[in-house]
Amino acid sequence: MFPAGVPPTPKAVLRDVMKRRLSEQPLDLAEVLSRRICARLLELPEILSARTLLVYAPLRHEADITPVAREWTGLFRPCVPTHATPTEAPSNCRAEAERMKAGSDPRLCAPALNFQTKELWPAQINDWSKDLVLNRIGLREPVPTAPRVAPAELDAVLVPALAFDRRGHRLGRGGGFYDRFLGALPPRVTTIGIAFSVQLLNAIPTDPHDRPVDVIVTEDAVLRVAATE
Numbered sequence: 001m002f003p004a005g006v007p008p009t010p011k012a013v014l015r016d017v018m019k020r021r022l023s024e025q026p027l028d029l030a031e032v033l034s035r036r037i038c039a040r041l042l043e044l045p046e047i048l049s050a051r052t053l054l055v056y057a058p059l060r061h062e063a064d065i066t067p068v069a070r071e072w073t074g075l076f077r078p079c080v081p082t083h084a085t086p087t088e089a090p091s092n093c094r095a096e097a098e099r100m101k102a103g104s105d106p107r108l109c110a111p112a113l114n115f116q117t118k119e120l121w122p123a124q125i126n127d128w129s130k131d132l133v134l135n136r137i138g139l140r141e142p143v144p145t146a147p148r149v150a151p152a153e154l155d156a157v158l159v160p161a162l163a164f165d166r167r168g169h170r171l172g173r174g175g176g177f178y179d180r181f182l183g184a185l186p187p188r189v190t191t192i193g194i195a196f197s198v199q200l201l202n203a204i205p206t207d208p209h210d211r212p213v214d215v216i217v218t219e220d221a222v223l224r225v226a227a228t229e
Helices: 010-023 027-041 066-071 091-102 177-184
Strands: 052-054 107-114 119-125 132-134 140-142 156-159 163-165 190-194 215-217 222-224
Touching: 027 066, 027 190, 027 215, 107 140, 107 177, 119 140, 119 177, 156 177
Parallel strands: 052 107, 052 156, 156 190, 190 215
Antiparallel strands: 107 119, 132 140, 215 222
16 A cells, blocks of 8 residues: 555545545446536536636546536537526526637647656647547547647636545645646636545645645535635
8 A cells, every 4th residue: 555664644645545435436426426516517607708628537436527528618509599687598608608708719628648747738629539548557638639738828627636625725646747737827727626525625735835726616516715715
């Protein structure tokens, strides 16, 4: 579990606990909860107003946000006019209105990883079924020819984790990719943590360079971190 003679750090111990907790959650339950998370995401103002969105390809036992990746660009299709008020209008109508104000087509991105430099870089995805391939450790990431997108051009980022606390701090898997990436993002980019409720903790060990996420979405709630501080 841990290297002999090397005392585990608090984060390492917590990672082990959270991996076990997630692995014990039945996959059929995780599927149901994931659909509820996706429904919340597809109504989130930060998602509807985003022009460039970074998502992730979920690992086993993570919240599966694949429906968001598949449906998000479809939110910008022409909507059928109704007499509904703006808050009552279908989400695709609200998303189209936001896009028209912004003046650009939506771009969906997924993380491309550089294992030598531990860098994460957004790459544009046009077809979720065809534009992702397995990398050397079994993670799905964009094909090498996928166009790269400057992180500063992102509007919102969906962030996976083993756990979050109520202040928005994140417990990752230890690779450091997201730590470096999130720390370098402009403040205007909205970061949205994705988790099951069992992954939401009261506190997580942090380092000085850690950047909390702005919003956490679980199957039960949308937690706006700034409002809890």
